[in-house]
Amino acid sequence: MPANKDGDGGWKSFIWNSDKKEFLGRTGCSWLKIFIFYVIFYGCLAGIFIGTIQAMLLTLSNYKPTYQDRVAPPGLSHSPRPDKAEINYNINDESTYLPYVNHIDAFLKAYNEDVQKDDTKFEECGDKPQFYTDRGELESDNGVRKACRFRREWLGECSGQKDEKLKNYGFDDGQPCLIVKLNRIVNFMPRPPASNDSIPEAVRPKLQGNVIPIHCSSKREEEANLLGQIKYFGLGTGFPLQYYPYYGKLLQPQYLQPLVAIKFYNITTDVDVRVECKVYGENIDYSEKDRSQGRFDIKFTIKTKS
Structure with missing residues (x-):
C-alpha cells in the first residue's frame, strides 16, 4: 500500500524537518525567542520573590519575635x-x-x-x-x-x-x-x-x-x-x-x-x-x-x- 504523501515521514518529520529546518515544529529563531521570553519571565518572578523576602526580613529582629501576641506567658x-x-x-x-x-x-x-x-x-x-x-x-x-x-x-x-x-x-x-x-x-x-x-x-x-x-x-x-x-x-x-x-x-x-x-x-x-x-x-x-x-x-x- 503506497504511503500518504502528506504524512510521509510521520513523527520523524515532526521531530526534525530538514526541508523547513524545524525542530519539533519550530525553527531555531522561534526556539530562541521562547527561551529568552521564559528567562525574562522566570527572572522577574524570582526577583519579585527575593524582593518580598528581603522586605520582610527588614521588618524582623534578630533578637526577638516580631509578633508575640499569640504567646501566652509564661509556661x-x-x-x-x-x-x-x-x-x-x-x-x-x-x-x-x-x-x-x-x-x-x-x-x-x-x-x-x-x-x-x-x-x-x-x-x-x-x-x-x-x-x-x-x-x-x-x-x-x-x-x-x-x-x-x-x-x-x-x-x-x-x-x-x-x-x-x-x-x-x-x-x-x-x-x-x-x-x-x-x-x-x-x-x-x-x-x-x-x-x-x-x-x-x-x-x-x-x-x-x-x-x-x-x-x-x-x-x-x-x-x-x-x-x-x-x-x-x-x-x-x-x-x-x-x-x-x-x-x-x-x-x-x-x-x-x-x-x-x-x-x-x-x-x-x-x-x-x-x-x-x-x-x-x-x-x-x-x-x-x-x-x-x-x-x-x-x-x-x-x-x-x-
Missing part, C-alpha cells in the same frame, strides 16, 4: 517531667525512682558552680530578691549580655549537693523534690501580684518583694489531708525579678532562669495524690486549654509495698 515546667504527668515509684525499688533522680541531675548540671565561673559571661546579682536587671535595649550595640549566677546550693535540701543522704532528692525517703522554672520568653518581665487578694492566704505571710510567688496545693479538696507539709527552696519564696528580662539565645546564650525547689515531706503513700502548683503575677494568666500556662498538675503515687 511553668518542672523536673522531673514524666510523660503522663505522673510520678509513680516504689521506695523499696531504686530502679523505679532512679530515672527521676537522673532527670534532675541532668537538669541541674547547668547550675553547677564550675559552669558559672566565667566573669565575662556571669555576674553576681545578689543573694536576695531584687528589681529587674536592665542591660539595655535588645537592638542596642551592647552586644552579648551577662547573666545572673544562680547558686545550686540555694535549692537547699533539693540541691542534691549537701551530703550523700540528699543525693536522691528525697525520692528514696518518700519526700520527693520538684525543681520548677518559668519558661523563657524573650523580653518578658513578669510582674508581681498587684495585691494580696490575688494570692492564696497561705502565701501572704511569706510573700517577699520583687518575687513572683509560687504555691502548691492538692488538686482536689478532698485530698487536702493527703498532701502534708510542703517547703520551698530558692532565692526567696518564688522567682526573683533580677533574672528578668531574658535577652534571647544570641545575646544571652549562657542565661540561667531562676529555680524554685519544692519538697513534699508527708505525702500519703500507697494512694494517688494530685497536686497543682501555680505562680501568681499581675501579667500571668491561666488557661483550661493549656495546663502548663502559669501552672502545672502532677500526680504522685508513692508505694511502700513490694
Whole structure:
C-alpha cells in the first residue's frame, strides 16, 4: 500500500524537518525567542520573590519575635517531667525512682558552680530578691549580655549537693523534690501580684518583694489531708525579678532562669495524690486549654509495698 504523501515521514518529520529546518515544529529563531521570553519571565518572578523576602526580613529582629501576641506567658515546667504527668515509684525499688533522680541531675548540671565561673559571661546579682536587671535595649550595640549566677546550693535540701543522704532528692525517703522554672520568653518581665487578694492566704505571710510567688496545693479538696507539709527552696519564696528580662539565645546564650525547689515531706503513700502548683503575677494568666500556662498538675503515687 503506497504511503500518504502528506504524512510521509510521520513523527520523524515532526521531530526534525530538514526541508523547513524545524525542530519539533519550530525553527531555531522561534526556539530562541521562547527561551529568552521564559528567562525574562522566570527572572522577574524570582526577583519579585527575593524582593518580598528581603522586605520582610527588614521588618524582623534578630533578637526577638516580631509578633508575640499569640504567646501566652509564661509556661511553668518542672523536673522531673514524666510523660503522663505522673510520678509513680516504689521506695523499696531504686530502679523505679532512679530515672527521676537522673532527670534532675541532668537538669541541674547547668547550675553547677564550675559552669558559672566565667566573669565575662556571669555576674553576681545578689543573694536576695531584687528589681529587674536592665542591660539595655535588645537592638542596642551592647552586644552579648551577662547573666545572673544562680547558686545550686540555694535549692537547699533539693540541691542534691549537701551530703550523700540528699543525693536522691528525697525520692528514696518518700519526700520527693520538684525543681520548677518559668519558661523563657524573650523580653518578658513578669510582674508581681498587684495585691494580696490575688494570692492564696497561705502565701501572704511569706510573700517577699520583687518575687513572683509560687504555691502548691492538692488538686482536689478532698485530698487536702493527703498532701502534708510542703517547703520551698530558692532565692526567696518564688522567682526573683533580677533574672528578668531574658535577652534571647544570641545575646544571652549562657542565661540561667531562676529555680524554685519544692519538697513534699508527708505525702500519703500507697494512694494517688494530685497536686497543682501555680505562680501568681499581675501579667500571668491561666488557661483550661493549656495546663502548663502559669501552672502545672502532677500526680504522685508513692508505694511502700513490694
